[in-house]
Amino acid sequence: MNRFDYVRPTTVAEAIQALGSDASARFIAGGTNLVDLMKYNVEKPGRLIDITRLPLGGIAEHEGGLRIGTLVSNADLAYDARIQTRYPLLSSALLAGASAQLRNAASTGGNLNQRTRCYYFYDEGTPCNKREPGSGCPAIGGVNRIHAIFGASEACIATNPSDMCVALAALEATVQVTGPDGDRAIAFADYHRLPGDDPSKDNSLKPGEIVLSVDLPARDYGQHHTYLKLRDRLSYAFALVSVAAALELDGRTIKTARLALGGVAHKPWRNVEAEALLQGKPATRESFQAAADLIVAEAKPQSENGFKIELARRAIVRGLEQAAAGTPQNQSDKRIQ
Incomplete structure (x- = not known):
């Protein structure tokens, strides 16, 4: 694991400033995915920005639906009475994923932005277009039992590993983000990217942006x-x-x-x-x-x-x-x- 700077901002503005133009800087909350990637030398951040002190927790009523702060843990989200009553699909998806210990640590924003679990992506000794664009995709023609059957490209056939995100896609959630250019809302269908020619970028966040919340619409499909x-x-x-x-x-x-x-x-x-x-x-x-x-x-x-x-x-x-x-x-x- 490489050496890195560590900062712990207390406001969103400080967090964005700490990220700055440093392409190697990373936000960290629960760290359940990022720390693994660091151990495998897949991620080599020069700076970790601990966002756990930011005021981005809590679940609140919002325009007839619910607004989920990016720091809400997967466990708190799954067991929240409002989620279980109005959005049980989301609760069920969360409980289907990981383990109880990981759900206690993992955050909503972290789950949203987790990287693929492709064998080759995690193996620094093999080529991977997601790690090093242009190096190749050995999963194509290699060990690919767990890989994509939809939306893949000649550059990447990896899959998104999240359970939470599958439910959020069906519920048509909205992701609220902010960054150097201000606030914006991203429809969930537009948040994650298909690999195309450049699979290194998993989502549509712009440089310097941070996820503030995930908004659930009023329609809840609570029964069926x-x-x-x-x-x-x-x-x-x-x-x-x-x-x-x-x-x-x-x-x-x-x-x-x-x-x-x-x-x-x-x-x-x-x-x-x-x-x-x-x-x-x-x-x-x-x-x-x-x-x-x-x-x-x-x-x-x-x-x-x-x-x-x-x-x-x-x-x-x-x-x-x-x-x-x-x-x-x-x-x-x-x-x-």
Whole structure:
């Protein structure tokens, strides 16, 4: 691990100033991802800016929804009574991720900005376009069982590892940020990037910007939702495929559908055409299968992860069935219902 400066600002303005134009400076809160990357020499910050004393905690009412401060821990967010009542999809996704110890430390902003868990990205001894643009992507044609089937490019096939972000995508959250050019709001669908020709940048933050909060809209899908996470083992594992499904029903007719997938792309994956296809349709397996078929039709597997296509198809149908029935996946008993 390299030597670095350490500062602990007490205001947002001080934090932005401390970041300045230093490309090697990094914000740190819980450090559950950044410290790992530092140990592997993937991240080599010249300065760590500890933001834990900034006034960015708390969950508050905001325009009919809720505003979640960037420093709210994953545990506090998952167990907050307002989240569990109004946004149980988010609570379920958080409880499906990591371990209790990590959820106690991990922050909302940190989860939002965590890096990929690609084997090659973590191995400094191998090329990686995400670490060193232009060096290559050995996952293409290499060990790629956990990698993307949607939105990948010739430069990168890594996936976003977050469970929280899959739920936030389905809930259509908004990310509030500030920086040298002032405040701005970023729709969640626009926050994370696809790799394209430059996979080194995971999100749409501008230099010097910091996340202030994540805003949840008034629509909550409290009754008909599920977060279904399929993985190699039942705990402490990243998703091979996950599904965040939320429905608004009129009897057995679908008024609104929101669907996001995790473990399959460089960002939480939504297909608005599939959501539109479900609108006005009966909440039946046939409707859900049609939506699943539309989504997976654009999948492009790698040499070892073709199984994800059928896994995703079945997970989408199962997730929508759980949501329609009002029987969300139990994150304590992870057997598929």
